[in-house]
Amino acid sequence: MKFSNQLENKLQLLKARRVPIELGAIHAESALWLAPMSAICDAPFRLLMQELGAGATVSELISCHGINYNNEQTHRMLRILPEETNIGLQLFGEDPEAMATSAKVAQEFNPKWIDINMGCPVRKVVTKGSGSALLKDTSKLGHFFSTIKKSLEVPLTIKIRTGWDAQTINALEVIRIAREEGVEFVAIHGRTRTQQYTGYADWDLLETIASDSPLPIIGNGDLHSTPLVKNRMARTQCKALMLGRGPLRNPFLFLEPYIEENDQLVFTPADYWEVVQRYHHLLENFVDRERTMIVQLRKLIVWMAAGFPHVAQFRGQLFETQELQGILKISENYFMGLMDAGFHHKNIDLNSPFMAGGHG
Numbered sequence: 001m002k003f004s005n006q007l008e009n010k011l012q013l014l015k016a017r018r019v020p021i022e023l024g025a026i027h028a029e030s031a032l033w034l035a036p037m038s039a040i041c042d043a044p045f046r047l048l049m050q051e052l053g054a055g056a057t058v059s060e061l062i063s064c065h066g067i068n069y070n071n072e073q074t075h076r077m078l079r080i081l082p083e084e085t086n087i088g089l090q091l092f093g094e095d096p097e098a099m100a101t102s103a104k105v106a107q108e109f110n111p112k113w114i115d116i117n118m119g120c121p122v123r124k125v126v127t128k129g130s131g132s133a134l135l136k137d138t139s140k141l142g143h144f145f146s147t148i149k150k151s152l153e154v155p156l157t158i159k160i161r162t163g164w165d166a167q168t169i170n171a172l173e174v175i176r177i178a179r180e181e182g183v184e185f186v187a188i189h190g191r192t193r194t195q196q197y198t199g200y201a202d203w204d205l206l207e208t209i210a211s212d213s214p215l216p217i218i219g220n221g222d223l224h225s226t227p228l229v230k231n232r233m234a235r236t237q238c239k240a241l242m243l244g245r246g247p248l249r250n251p252f253l254f255l256e257p258y259i260e261e262n263d264q265l266v267f268t269p270a271d272y273w274e275v276v277q278r279y280h281h282l283l284e285n286f287v288d289r290e291r292t293m294i295v296q297l298r299k300l301i302v303w304m305a306a307g308f309p310h311v312a313q314f315r316g317q318l319f320e321t322q323e324l325q326g327i328l329k330i331s332e333n334y335f336m337g338l339m340d341a342g343f344h345h346k347n348i349d350l351n352s353p354f355m356a357g358g359h360g
């Protein structure tokens, strides 16, 4: 049993309301997907989000050179759990041949598709010509895509930004080239590279691109709360939406938009505690080092507690504790204590800065 009957019933009720979609050859149970996030979207986290309603997931970015040099740690990042039903592996690199070779290796791990990272703004990545630097010289893209595509049997997809900077917004041009070369869909983070994570994702621009695009578009950026997701779902031209930082603070973000007024349904602190326990279980079967497990688990617990009362004090206690069992006990006391005290709703301050940096 993954979750208690009580939580499982809520999940099943809402999952049944999701509408399946087809993006080219790719099928998904829902239009709300988990965005790729480095050092977060490993197999246990992706499976957890799938169990909590994400229609599809994408791995963190994985270096094509790391794969080709047989780097052990890079190869570990390619692992997919058998229960993961709809997962893309994301690769990054600048050289078409190296990308093609690594994509062939990645394909052996059974992803449903291979994705290319064309949105990473991080200096170390762009100075080598990969990530969002690929948006700069579109004359090379046709050859880049076709070389990678030829090496694959599964579909090829890309994740981009709207352009390099405000003066060179070129998403539609990139999309048209991608279509010529048989790319299946394009996910777009609605910021330019220069913006990094400042300001807001430009949803007006994303909607225009989506309605003019010859390929299915997945819109992404700043959909951090249930009202924001619900609102966007109701009027978007995008075929799907990707949620990144939002589900870290609210793991029920893939399903809450399907709650109807009459349901009287809320996800309580007890449900959050179940999510922690499930993640612990999935990590336990996946990572070899307890230290890695503690780091991953503690990160998620801290994010998930955001918006509940006395969170600063709880966070302090968690970071003072180095033992896994201690971390679990403190967390149980915190979440179940909130239940006993009658606190059922969280209240996240969406204006507070949260993880303003990442690889896409």
Ligand SMILES: Cc1cc2nc3c(=O)[nH]c(=O)nc-3n(C[C@H](O)[C@H](O)[C@H](O)COP(=O)(O)O)c2cc1C
Pocket: 035, 036, 037, 038, 040, 059, 060, 061, 090, 117, 118, 119, 120, 159, 189, 220, 221, 222, 223, 224, 242, 243, 244, 245, 246, 355, 357, 358, 359, 360
């Ligand atoms: C910590 C972190 C790591 C990220 N790593 C990746 C990555 O590996 N590949 C990628 O394409 N995007 C990556 N991104 C970008 C996200 O996929 C997404 O485009 C961005 O966070 C905007 O969406 P959001 O506002 O829903 O978080 C990362 C973002 C964050 C915050």
